[in-house]
Amino acid sequence: MDHTPNITADTPRKPTKETYDRLQQAFDHFNKALFGGxxxxxxxxxxxxxxxxxxxxxxxxxxxxxxxxxxIALNPSLMAERPIREVLATLVHEMVHQWQRHDGEPGRGRYHNRQWAEKMKEAGLQPSDTGMEGGKETGETVGHYVIPGGAFDAAADKLIGKGFAIAWAEVRPAQPADGAGDETMQPAPKGGKRMRYSCPACGLKAWAKHDAQLVCGADMQPLTAAP
Known part of the structure; x- marks a missing residue:
């Protein structure tokens, strides 16, 4: 059944609801098709x-x-530049990580292990550290490409064939608007200055450069900048 809402020009728009309803719709579709719900x-x-x-x-x-x-997080700045099938493939990539957390054994930290790679292929995505044919299937940073005619390809065809689309795409402004309702953030430290990070789950602390992306190996949680 197609759950894409019927929106006309006179319908009051609810961008937040429309955005996340579509993501939930896609998740439900692939959860049933690729993970047995x-x-x-x-x-x-x-x-x-x-x-x-x-x-x-x-x-x-x-x-x-x-x-x-x-x-499950998606980057809106990159979604508008990619075909809808690639955006959906990223969603399924993260769903494989979710499957492994609940029903498998994740690799330590950010490591994409053999179990994850095999589940990716079962779902119709070929793991590759280059994003192309011949890349390594395991490692710290591993992307993927769609296996033609595979499980994901078939499931995506069905969803897209029903008219599925991302409800709202990011438009990059020429320059930031003055006082455009942003939450005020502290200025980023100058290059080379180190910051303290902590795990929100266990309190593990680490020092690293201001734009570091750290993950707690015990709790699989991204470390956040600590005051």
């Missing part, structure tokens, strides 16, 4: 992490009752 619903976020199409963080959120939810 076994994956728990994550909380989707948009994150402009440099040189990253998306990432997965297990148990990153919890509700008022203490129930955890995984995070």
């Amino acid at each position: 076994t994956l728990p619903n994550p909380l989707f976020t948009y994150q402009r992490r440099r040189n990253t199409y998306g990432y997965f963080s297990g148990g990153r959120f919890k509700n008022e009752d203490g129930r955890p939810a995984d995070e």
Whole structure:
């Protein structure tokens, strides 16, 4: 059944709801088609992490009752430049990480291990550290490419064939607007200055340069800048 909402020119737009409803629709579709409907619903976020199409963080959120939810993040700055099939492939890439956290044995830290690589291929995505044929299937930084005629390709055809599309695409301004409602952030330290980072789960602390991307190997949580 096609759950894409019927929106007309006179319909009041709700960008947040439309955006995340579409992501949930895609997740539900691939969860059923590729994972037997076994994956728990994550909380989707948009994150402009440099040189990253998306990432997965297990148990990153919890509700008022203490129930955890995984995070699947996508980078809106890169989505507008990519075909919808590639954006959906990134979603499934992160869903494989989610599957491994709940039903497998993740590699230490950011390591993409053999179990993850085999599940990727089962889902119809060929792991590759170059994003092209012949790349290494395991390692710290591993991308993928779509296997023609594979499970993902077939599932994506069905979803896209129903008219699925990303509801709202990022438009990059020529220059930042003055006082455009941004939350005020502290100026980034000058090059070479080190900052303290900590794991939100276990409190592990580390020092690194201001733009470092660190992950706690024990909790699989990104380390955040500590005050």
